[in-house]
Amino acid sequence: MSVIRIVLAVAKKDFRTALSYRVGFISAIVASFWSLIAFRFISKLVNTGEFAGNGVAYFRYAVVGLLFASILEPAAIGTSASARGEQVQGTLEYMASQPVRRIYLGLSWSAYGLLQSMVLAVIVLLLTIPIGFSVTNVNVPVVVAVVVLSILIFAAVGNAGAALVIVVQQGSVIVAGALSIIGVVSGALFPVSELPSWLQAVSRLSPLTYALDALRSATLANQPPTSYTEDLLVLVGFALVSLPVSAWVLERAFRVAQQRGTLSTF
Amino acid sequence: MTSERGSRQRRSRRADPANGIDVQGVNKTLRGRQILRDACLVVPRGTVAVMEGDNGAGKTTLVRILSTVVSPDTGRVLVNGYDVMSQALQVRRSIGVSFANERSLYWRINAFQNLELFGKIAGLKKKVIMERAVALVDELHLGRVATGQVSRMSTGQRQRLMVARALLTDPAVILLDEPFRGLDEEGLQTLLELVTSRARAGKTVLIVAPLIDAVTGVADRTYRIEGGTVRVGAPGSGVRPVPELP
Numbered sequence: 346m347s348v349i350r351i352v353l354a355v356a357k358k359d360f361r362t363a364l365s366y367r368v369g370f371i372s373a374i375v376a377s378f379w380s381l382i383a384f385r386f387i388s389k390l391v392n393t394g395e396f397a398g399n400g401v402a403y404f405r406y407a408v409v410g411l412l413f414a415s416i417l418e419p420a421a422i423g424t425s426a427s428a429r430g431e432q433v434q435g436t437l438e439y440m441a442s443q444p445v446r447r448i449y450l451g452l453s454w455s456a457y458g459l460l461q462s463m464v465l466a467v468i469v470l471l472l473t474i475p476i477g478f479s480v481t482n483v484n485v486p487v488v489v490a491v492v493v494l495s496i497l498i499f500a501a502v503g504n505a506g507a508a509l510v511i512v513v514q515q516g517s518v519i520v521a522g523a524l525s526i527i528g529v530v531s532g533a534l535f536p537v538s539e540l541p542s543w544l545q546a547v548s549r550l551s552p553l554t555y556a557l558d559a560l561r562s563a564t565l566a567n568q569p570p571t572s573y574t575e576d577l578l579v580l581v582g583f584a585l586v587s588l589p590v591s592a593w594v595l596e597r598a599f600r601v602a603q604q605r606g607t608l609s610t611f
Numbered sequence: 612m613t614s615e616r617g618s619r620q621r622r623s624r625r626a627d628p629a630n631g632i633d634v635q636g637v638n639k640t641l642r643g644r645q646i647l648r649d650a651c652l653v654v655p656r657g658t659v660a661v662m663e664g665d666n667g668a669g670k671t672t673l674v675r676i677l678s679t680v681v682s683p684d685t686g687r688v689l690v691n692g693y694d695v696m697s698q699a700l701q702v703r704r705s706i707g708v709s710f711a712n713e714r715s716l717y718w719r720i721n722a723f724q725n726l727e728l729f730g731k732i733a734g735l736k737k738k739v740i741m742e743r744a745v746a747l748v749d750e751l752h753l754g755r756v757a758t759g760q761v762s763r764m765s766t767g768q769r770q771r772l773m774v775a776r777a778l779l780t781d782p783a784v785i786l787l788d789e790p791f792r793g794l795d796e797e798g799l800q801t802l803l804e805l806v807t808s809r810a811r812a813g814k815t816v817l818i819v820a821p822l823i824d825a826v827t828g829v830a831d832r833t834y835r836i837e838g839g840t841v842r843v844g845a846p847g848s849g850v851r852p853v854p855e856l857p
Contacts, residue, residue, distance in 0.1 A: 347734060354731035362719040365760070435714025442678045443732050444704040603682040606641040606672070609712070 351445055352453045359427075359457030370461065377415060377469045381408060385476050394539060401477045408478050409561055410533035412466045416492065417499045417553070419458030421524050424503025425516040427454035429611075432510060438609040447599050448592035451504040459496060484563040487573050491563070494580040495556040501587035508591075508598035514611055527551050532558075552583040625701075628692030631656045631784045631815020632677060637686030639672055639839075646672045648839035650686070656783075659806060659816040659829050664836035670819040671711060673836070674788045677817070678708045691783045691815075704733075707782035709773040711789035713766060722748060722757040722764075722772050726779055733780045740779070747775040750805055752798070766793030774802060784815045791820055803829045 363369055388396075388404035396403040431437040431454075440450055470478065502520065509516030530544055531537070531553035537545055548554045559576035562568040602608045626633070632654040639647040646669045654660040664670045675681035677690055679699040688695040691705035716725055723744055730740030748757045751771040756764050761772065770793050777785060785806065791799055806816045807829045818826060827833060835842045 350734070351732055354728055358717060358720060358724065358728045361724055362717065365719045434717075435712050436717065438675075438680050438712070439708075439710060439715035441680050442703060442706070442708055442710075443729065444700060444734070445732055446700070600682070603680060606639075606675070606681045608680050609675075609710075 347445070348449045348452065351449045352456045355450075355453035356456035356460060360460075363457065363461070370465070373461075373465055374468055377412075377465060378472050381411060381469065381473055382476065384408070384411070385473075388477075395536060404477050405479065405565055406536075406561065407534055408470070408473055409564060410557060412470060413492075413495075413557065413560055414528055414533050414553075416459070416462045416466050417495055418524065419462045420455045420496050420499035421502045421506065422517055422521050423458035424451060424455040424500065425506030425510050425520050427458070428507035428510040429514075429517055432514065432611045435609070437511075441599060441603075441608050446592075447596050448504065451507050451591070451595045452500060454507065455500055455503050480564045481566075484568075484570065484573070487559060487563040487570070487577070490577055491556050491559045491580065494577070494584050495552065497584040498552045498556075498580065498587050501584075501591035504591035504595045508594045511595075511598040511602050511608070527553050530554070531556075552580060555579045555583075625692040625698075626689050626694070628783075629656060630654060630689070631658075631691055632660075632817060633687075633689040634673070634677075634841075635687045637673075637676065637683045637688060639669075639676065639681070639684050641672070641681075646839050647676075647683075650836070650839060650841050652834065652841050654815050654817055654832065656815050657810055657813045658831035659810045659818065660832040660834065661818045661820070661826055661830040662834040662836055662841070663820060666821065668836045669839040670821075670836055671788055673841075674708070674710070674786050674817070674819055677702075677784075677786055678706060678710075679703055705783045706786055707777035707780055707784070708786040709770075709777040709788060709790055711792065713769040713773065713792075716761050716769060716772060716776075718762040719760060721760055722753055722775075725761060725772065726776060729776055730779050735780065743779055743781070744775070747778060751775050751801060767795060767798050770794060771798060771802065774805070778805070778809065782814070785809060785817070787816070787818045789820050790818060791825065799825060 384407045385404050388400040388407065391400055391403040392398065396406070428437070431440060441447070502523070506516040506520035509519060528534070530540065530548040531551045532548065533553070537548045537554060540548065555576040559573045559580070562572055599608075630653050632652060634650055634652040637647050637650040638645065650669070650673060652662075652673070662670060662673075672681060676683050676688055676695060679695050679702050682696065690702045693701040693705060695702050717728070726744040726747070727737070727740055730744070731737070735743075748754055751774065753768060753771055753775065756768055761769060764772065770790060774787065774790055777787065787806070790802060794802065803826060806818065810816045810831070820826065833843075
């Protein structure tokens with residue numbers, strides 16, 4: 346399939362570029378692990394709700410939320426950041442002259458960041474085991490389904506951000522801000538039940554809420570498979586709507602830039 | 612189902628491809644300034660056309676329109692028989708372009724890796740990419756620097772690499788915007804021999820540059836663009852007679 350060919354070709358280019366900056370990957374591992382160490386200490390202070398008397402439970406809860414968010418971040422923010430990078434570097438216009446659909450370009454911009462963040466998440470996950478992280482009866486198919494669906498949904502968010510970059514030369518900050526809000530209302534670091542009721546209502550609009558529910562159930566709570574069904578169906582619905590919409594938005598953004606003659610400006 | 616098939620057929624329908632480039636009555640205004648004014652240009656298949664013009668005359672905008680990265684406001688533009696507005700993907704499959712922007716290369720990887728990337732994006736098999744890349748690097752005398760980062764190349768070497776990238780897919784229409792920047796005499800001759808050989812093989816070549824004295828020897832047609840309007844022949848440049856625009 347041409348989309349896979351293009352995504353892999355661009356990811357390979359980005360990997361080669363990353364290799365030319367050697368310290369990037371190691372510093373990313375150190376930064377991610379360091380933030381989790383901070384949460385290990387914070388977990389000792391958490392003594393409320395479902396975590397009362399069990400700080401380690403909160404640490405596990407936070408590890409899943411943080412690492413999952415770190416995987417999704419390149420899909421969302423990485424896409425618009427890459428689009429901006431291509432724009433500033435001067436390669437965007439040439440890429441736009443290539444015989445590919447623009448949505449393939451959008452998807453390819455986040456590919457290397459995604460692969461890198463997944464490898465990094467696994468390494469950091471292994472590093473957290475000695476300091477208290479553990480899982481029980483992981484439901485691997487559900488974890489894979491949640492990760493794949495979430496990546497598709499957040500890639501769509503990223504494509505919308507890239508569309509902003511192409512039209513107004515900005516977008517990463519807006520996407521980063523939106524992602525931060527989504528993280529808070531979706532329970533990345535604390536249960537949604539701790540939020541005010543109106544924010545709990547908002548959280549039901551966020552796909553990350555369903556993704557985290559399913560992921561934690563599949564890794565920490567040893568839930569029966571039927572408990573994931575609703576979350577997975579909602580995620581499928583989000584993916585089916587968001588991807589085609591983002592493809593259309595990205596194509597429109599390129600057309601606007603072509604009309605204005607701004608593909609080569611930054 | 613029938614309507615979908617009909618729509619696909621309309622999208623892939625191709626005008627008479629006898630002309631590699633066929634521009635009729637194109638106007639383009641950017642940021643309040645009219646860049647192209649009723650521009651017309653016809654370049655038959657198998658010919659080398661050279662277009663000169665002062666800075667800001669509209670040369671680069673015309674190349675960008677032919678490459679589908681800028682849309683015309685009015686007029687009709689066909690490349691290899693395909694319309695740049697309604698058949699943009701087919702146009703992009705037909706062209707090899709070198710913009711006047713050496714930053715359009717990826718500087719942190721090497722020449723072969725740049726060619727591999729764009730070959731794969733265009734759908735070429737790895738074996739074909741490597742065969743063509745090796746041949747082009749050799750033809751353009753880039754062998755000595757092709758395995759080092761593009762950032763370490765000179766401007767002339769990067770210029771030649773951009774031309775190699777434009778030719779990699781063996782496109783029907785070759786668009787070169789100011790391809791002589793930074794080239795020494797040998798580089799210039801190499802490049803001219805290369806594009807001439809492609810034209811003899813039936814490809815359409817459009818070279819755009821501020822001054823064309825050095826390249827008129829290989830031009831089958833020459834044009835001058837002034838104030839966004841294309842004129843036949845380049846005055847004072849020793850141009851051989853060129854046919855009138857149809």
